[in-house]
Amino acid sequence: MRASRLPGSLACFLALALAATGCGLSGGSDDSGATAGGCKVDKANVGSGALSGDVKGDITFQTTNLKKDFGDYFNGVIAAFEKEHPGAKVKWIDDPGDATFTQRLVADAQGCTLPDVVNINVNTAVALTRNGYLLNLDEKAPDAGKPFTAAMWKSSTYAEADGRKVHSVLPWYSGGIVQTFNTDLLKKAGLDPAEPPTSILGLFADAEKIAKASGGKYYAFLANPSLRIPADWQQMGVKVLSDDGRKFTFADDPRTVRWVEGMTKLYKAGAMPRDSLSSNQDPSNVYGQGKLVYGSTNPNFLRFIQQNNPSIYKKTGVARYPLDDLGHTVGAPQYIGVASTSKNAVTALAFARFLTNAKNQLEWAKDPNVVIFPSTTESLKDPFFQKVEGNDPFAEARKIVASDRQTATADEIALTPGELNAISAQIQLAMQGKKSAQAALDEAQSKANALIEQAG
Structure with a gap:
C-alpha cells in the first residue's frame, strides 16, 4: 500500500512554480548535455550505471532544526568522515524547519542549488523525486539498501515523473509505536x-x-x-x-x-x-x-x-x-537524499551512506536527549535496545519498538x-x-x- 502523496498546498505550489520556471524532466538545456529537473548536471548523475570515483571535494549537508541540540553529534560525524576521506569537506547547514521549509527547498532545487545531501520528510521526498532532483539509488548505488531493514527499504520508494517507483532516499531515524x-x-x-x-x-x-x-x-x-x-x-x-x-x-x-x-x-x-x-x-x-x-x-x-x-x-x-x-506497523521515517544536481555526487553519496550507517545511527539513538529509532538492522539488535532492567516502562518500550522496527514499513498515510x-x-x-x-x-x-x- 503506497501511501505517500503531496498535501494540496504543496502540490499547488509545485505546479505553479514549475510552470513559471519551465523546469521539469522534459525541460532544461537546449544542448545535448545531461539534465536533472531542468538543471545541467554531470552525465554520471543520471541514467544507468553506478557512481564511481574518488571521494573528494566540497559538499553541503542540510538538516532541519537539529544544530541547537545535536551539534556535537553531527560535528563528530562530519569530522570522522573528513578524516576517512582527507580530500573531502562537508559544510553543514541547519534549516529552522518552519512552515515554508518545503517551499524553500523546492525553490533551491529549481534554482539548481539544492544542498548536496539533505534531510527531508516524506512529502518533500515525493516532490523532489517526481521532479528529478534526487539521485536514483537503484541505478547509482544498487547496494544502498543493504544496511536497512528489508521492510523499510522495500517500502521507501517514490515515483519519478513517468510514474516509475524508485529508491531516491536513504531511510534514517523514526519514532515508534x-x-x-x-x-x-x-x-x-x-x-x-x-x-x-x-x-x-x-x-x-x-x-x-x-x-x-x-x-x-x-x-x-x-x-x-x-x-x-x-x-x-x-x-x-x-x-x-x-x-x-x-x-x-x-x-x-x-x-x-x-x-x-x-x-x-x-x-x-x-x-x-x-x-x-x-x-x-x-x-x-x-x-x-x-x-x-x-x-x-x-x-x-x-x-x-x-x-x-x-x-x-x-x-x-x-x-x-x-x-x-x-x-x-507503519511509520514514515526521516530521510536522507542526495541531489542529482550535485557537482560532487560521489562524495555526497558517500557521506549520505556514512551518516546513515549502523554505527552512526546507533550512536545518535543513544543520546539521552532524543527518543528515536534507527532504520538499520544491526543497530536495532544492539543491547541498548534489547536490555531491560527491572520494570522500567521506557526500557521495555525501547525493546518492543526495536523489534517492531524490523518489520515496520514506511507506508504511513499523512x-x-x-x-x-x-x-x-x-x-x-x-x-x-x-x-x-x-x-x-x-x-x-x-x-x-x-x-x-x-x-x-
Missing part, C-alpha cells in the same frame, strides 16, 4: 495487563468493559476520532487511498463501518469523556491525571509521564501495538489538516447518533476527495 496503559485501572476493570489486545476492535471490546466497570471515574481513551484516524484503519487493513493517492476509498470497506459503529457504541457507553469528542485535549495530560486507561502510543510520552507524573509512570505497562490485519477535519467531523456526527456509520463515511469520503480535486 506501542501500547501504553495504566495497569491499576486495567485490573479495576477486570482486565489482565499481561494480555493486551492484539487488534483494534479487540481494544474496543476491552474499552467497553472499562466503561461498565469505571462508573465514569476513569475512561479508556479520548473520543476525538482525529486522534485515531487513519492509523486505526491502516492497522485494520483498510485501503484508505487508491494506489495513485488521488482518491480516498475508506468508505468502501465494511471494516471502516464496524470501526465507526464501535466508536459510537463506546461513546454512548461512557468509555470516553463526553467533552472530548471535538476538543483538542492532550491525551498525555489526561492520562497523567490517572483518568485514562490507555496512554499515547508514542514512546516519548513515557518520558513525559516519568518526569511529570512519576506515580502514574510506576503503574504504566507497555505492550506491542496491535498488528491487526495489516500484520505490521492526512492534510483539511482532510482530517472533514473526515473527523462526519464521524463525530455518527458518534452523536445524528448519522449512520455508512452515511457519515460516504460524506466524509466525498468531502475529502473534493479537497484532493481542489488541490489539483
Whole structure:
C-alpha cells in the first residue's frame, strides 16, 4: 500500500512554480548535455550505471532544526568522515524547519542549488523525486539498501515523473509505536495487563468493559476520532487511498463501518469523556491525571509521564501495538537524499551512506536527549535496545519498538489538516447518533476527495 502523496498546498505550489520556471524532466538545456529537473548536471548523475570515483571535494549537508541540540553529534560525524576521506569537506547547514521549509527547498532545487545531501520528510521526498532532483539509488548505488531493514527499504520508494517507483532516499531515524496503559485501572476493570489486545476492535471490546466497570471515574481513551484516524484503519487493513493517492476509498470497506459503529457504541457507553469528542485535549495530560486507561502510543510520552507524573509512570505497562490485519506497523521515517544536481555526487553519496550507517545511527539513538529509532538492522539488535532492567516502562518500550522496527514499513498515510477535519467531523456526527456509520463515511469520503480535486 503506497501511501505517500503531496498535501494540496504543496502540490499547488509545485505546479505553479514549475510552470513559471519551465523546469521539469522534459525541460532544461537546449544542448545535448545531461539534465536533472531542468538543471545541467554531470552525465554520471543520471541514467544507468553506478557512481564511481574518488571521494573528494566540497559538499553541503542540510538538516532541519537539529544544530541547537545535536551539534556535537553531527560535528563528530562530519569530522570522522573528513578524516576517512582527507580530500573531502562537508559544510553543514541547519534549516529552522518552519512552515515554508518545503517551499524553500523546492525553490533551491529549481534554482539548481539544492544542498548536496539533505534531510527531508516524506512529502518533500515525493516532490523532489517526481521532479528529478534526487539521485536514483537503484541505478547509482544498487547496494544502498543493504544496511536497512528489508521492510523499510522495500517500502521507501517514490515515483519519478513517468510514474516509475524508485529508491531516491536513504531511510534514517523514526519514532515508534506501542501500547501504553495504566495497569491499576486495567485490573479495576477486570482486565489482565499481561494480555493486551492484539487488534483494534479487540481494544474496543476491552474499552467497553472499562466503561461498565469505571462508573465514569476513569475512561479508556479520548473520543476525538482525529486522534485515531487513519492509523486505526491502516492497522485494520483498510485501503484508505487508491494506489495513485488521488482518491480516498475508506468508505468502501465494511471494516471502516464496524470501526465507526464501535466508536459510537463506546461513546454512548461512557468509555470516553463526553467533552472530548471535538476538543483538542492532550491525551498525555489526561492520562497523567490517572483518568485514562490507555496512554499515547508514542514512546516519548513515557518520558513525559516519568518526569511529570512519576506515580502514574510506576503503574504504566507497555505492550506491542496491535498488528491487526495489516500484520505490521507503519511509520514514515526521516530521510536522507542526495541531489542529482550535485557537482560532487560521489562524495555526497558517500557521506549520505556514512551518516546513515549502523554505527552512526546507533550512536545518535543513544543520546539521552532524543527518543528515536534507527532504520538499520544491526543497530536495532544492539543491547541498548534489547536490555531491560527491572520494570522500567521506557526500557521495555525501547525493546518492543526495536523489534517492531524490523518489520515496520514506511507506508504511513499523512492526512492534510483539511482532510482530517472533514473526515473527523462526519464521524463525530455518527458518534452523536445524528448519522449512520455508512452515511457519515460516504460524506466524509466525498468531502475529502473534493479537497484532493481542489488541490489539483
